[in-house]
Amino acid sequence: MNRYLRALPPLETLITFEAVGRHSSFTGASRELFLTQSAVSKQMRQLEDCIGVPLFERKPRGVMLTPAAQELLITVNTLLTTLHQSVTRIRNVHQPNTVSILATHALAQFWLFPKLIEFNKAYPDIAVHVHAMNEFDEASLKDYDLGILYGQGEWGALNCDFLIPEIVFPVAHAALDVTDIQTLEQLASANLVQIDTSAWHCLDWEQWFEHFGIDYLAPEKAPVFNQLTLAFRAVQQGMGIGLAWTFMGDEAFAKGELQRVTGFECVTGRAEYLVSVKHRPLSPCAVVFREWVLGLAQGEI
Secondary structure (H helix, E strand, O other): OHHHHHHOHHHHHHHHHHHHHHOOOOHHHHHOOOOOOOHHHHHHHHHHHHHHHOEEEOOOEEEOOOOOHHHHHHHHHHHHHHHHHHHHHHHHHHHHOOEEEEHHHHHHHHHHHHHHHHHHHHHOEEEEEEEOOOOOOOHHHOOOOEEEEEEEOOEEEEEEOEEEEEEEEEEEEEEEEOOOOOOOHHOOOOOOEHHHHHOOOOOOOHHHHOOOOOOOHHHHHOEEEEEEEHHHHHOOOOOOOOEEEEOOOHHHHHOEEEOOOOOOOOOEEEEEEEEEEOOOOOHHHHHHHHHHHHHHHHHHH
16 A cells, blocks of 8 residues: 555645634634535544544634644645645646746736737737736746746846836826926925835835935825835826836826826836746747747837
8 A cells, every 4th residue: 555545644634624723613614615514523533533643622612723733734734835836836837838927916917918918819829827926036937937027137047038127207197287397306295106115126206216316205194005006096096196117007108198297217227027947948838928028028019
């Protein structure tokens, strides 16, 4: 008999155990897993029998993990997370006729999504899976064919192609009267939509003004958003003047829905790069998508 089958409990009991440990309740786990409470209880008895030690202390409201169960939960969490990441990577990278790409929320929404319609028309047999997150690095790319990564292009483990320069400038709704704002000092005194960048890499107003040698401190009552997409949406609704990046608002500018405020812009020297893992060859579909994206950025498409 296989040593794992003989020594390890069934996988479904470990998945259920993780849910019970998180909820400290058989009932909570049953709701999450769409199982009956008796089915959860039966699986936990099976797990205890397999391990040979008690895992739960029954309480009037839920259950409490024993010290042995707490130790087991740490191991189970680690193993399930590793397994999930591995399955996700294999599914993303090796699924035929698909391309997986990782990008920030803002770039995916404002630059990539609108252009995928044209790609689908040109290559209807290739499915593009877009995964958006704001915090990722070169290690995150192991789970995806391609990524669009912000920085200076200095990632030793990645192939990097320059995509979009970072140029940041003030914008406002077209109906907002900004005719009296001509200087940086006047701009600093205007109603500015603020971005909270404490949790991720993004330029805020303080850093933007610093680029021009001006000290700026946001007013206490200024509107603040922790996502670039939310801040830009507030600008589109006329809430105030906000910062925009070169990849944002092309359609809104073309329709006359947005206007630039002053001619000042901050060129940071950073950029968005199309990247892929060096040691893993791209699939034929990923090669097609890479060439198409680079051609798009270079104005060849």
